[in-house]
Amino acid sequence: xxxxxxxxxxxxxxxxxxxxxxxxxxxxxxxxxxxxxxxxxxxxxxxxxxxxxxxxxxxxxxxxxxxxxxxxxxxxxxxxxxxxxxxxxxxxxxxxxxxxxxxxxxxxxxxxxxxxxxxxxxxxxxxxxxxxxxxxxxxxxxxxxxxxxxxxxxxxxxxxxxxxxxxxxxxxxxxxxxxxxxxxxxxxxxxxxxxxxxxxxxxxxxxxxxxxxxxxx
Numbered sequence: 455x456x457x458x459x460x461x462x463x464x465x466x467x468x469x470x471x472x473x474x475x476x477x478x479x480x481x482x483x484x485x486x487x488x489x490x491x492x493x494x495x496x497x498x499x500x501x502x503x504x505x506x507x508x509x510x511x512x513x514x515x516x517x518x519x520x521x522x523x524x525x526x527x528x529x530x531x532x533x534x535x536x537x538x539x540x541x542x543x544x545x546x547x548x549x550x551x552x553x554x555x556x557x558x559x560x561x562x563x564x565x566x567x568x569x570x571x572x573x574x575x576x577x578x579x580x581x582x583x584x585x586x587x588x589x590x591x592x593x594x595x596x597x598x599x600x601x602x603x604x605x606x607x608x609x610x611x612x613x614x615x616x617x618x619x620x621x622x623x624x625x626x627x628x629x630x631x632x633x634x635x636x637x638x639x640x641x642x643x644x645x646x647x648x649x650x651x652x653x654x655x656x657x658x659x660x661x662x663x664x665x666x667x668x669x670x671x
Contacts (some may be wrong), residue, residue: 490615495555497525500532503539508543509534536568536576565589598652606656613655614662616645621670638667 466474494629504524506520511522512533524531534540548559566586568577599609620641645654646663 484510495521496530496547496551499551503543503547509547510542536572536580538579538583541580561586597648607654609660610649610653610655613646613659614666615664617642617666620645621666624670634671638670642667 500509500523504511509522511520513520520534532544534544552558561584564584564586565588565591566581566584568580575586599612624637642663646660649655
């Protein structure tokens, strides 16, 4: 084996190896923590508070895993009970995050939403504590509905609106049959496919989309 490795060129020079084996300094650790993605630090702080019972998570269904926060590319969703105690613990988590990682929370871009079962007095109380703007629910987020409604035809109506918007922007008289087929398959049919990977779309909604494509054809 040594005779074989003798002919393998080295990729790590002695200078590079010396740099890699140098002991870490306090400044290096602080720099690494500051450059760490913000969600990782905040996630660990929230997980610690949840494990101590300071903030309560919730389950979508009985056998589902508990959720206390969801982090996306540009947004974060954090869940907790609407009372003064958990508000205080949650605020401490944000303050700890700001001190340890050097990132400030922009409260002007933050919003709060309540469950329909929340008492109106609690809603007003928590709104005054936070000072956040209140939203009644993000109907669509990253292309998916955030609330499940009984009337699925209304809930997935935004898909029909998307199809109408796309088809109305295309001048169907300027396309040959091959071009129309390509647009329908690559663009229109992909719109409900993403949503169908998470939800069961009603047949009536799919029939509406099919009729719109037939008119364009």
